[in-house]
Amino acid sequence: MVDIYIARLKEQDAKALCAFDCNNRRLFEITVPGQGDDYYNFGTFEIRHKELLKEQEDAFSSFYLIKDGSGIIAGRINLVDINPLNGTAHVGYRIGEAFTQNGMANEALKLLVKRAPEWNVTQIHAKTTSDNIASQKVWVKNGFERTSINEEISADSGQ
Secondary structure: OOOEEEEEHHHHHHHHHHHHHHHOHHHHOOOOOOOHHHHHHHEEEEEEEEHHHHHHHHOOOOEEEEOOOOOOOOEEEEEEEEEOEEEEEEEEEOHHHOOOOOOOHHHHHHHHHHHHHHOOOOOEEEEEEOHHHHHHHHHHHOOOOOEEEEOEOOOEEEO
């Protein structure tokens, strides 16, 4: 088991998170749609960061940094589209290149699932591309069940 924790996103995380995203851009854009060049400009990044914090404050989403035992950002994991009426949300994550293939995504998802009741979330939905086998394995290890396959694979977890 890897030594990690998840920390709720804060305003003071902007610079370190921007550096993390910039350092891992190449890897991320292989597996998910790119953010565009402007996203990696700190001024633009900071505006987007504040928008995410507002979304979190309004309880529409809950954003977390995945940190290793020494406090270094190793990834991100988020609950988005939180619907308090039916207890659902969607989850997404990204792990930095230096931290892949060591069980970190699996452990981070376990931690997030444990925190989901704080947001009255009882069912979590996930999507990944059909060729992202690593993410598919993470979902299955954490009790998600495949619900559909099209261009993206959808999975659900009832807690």
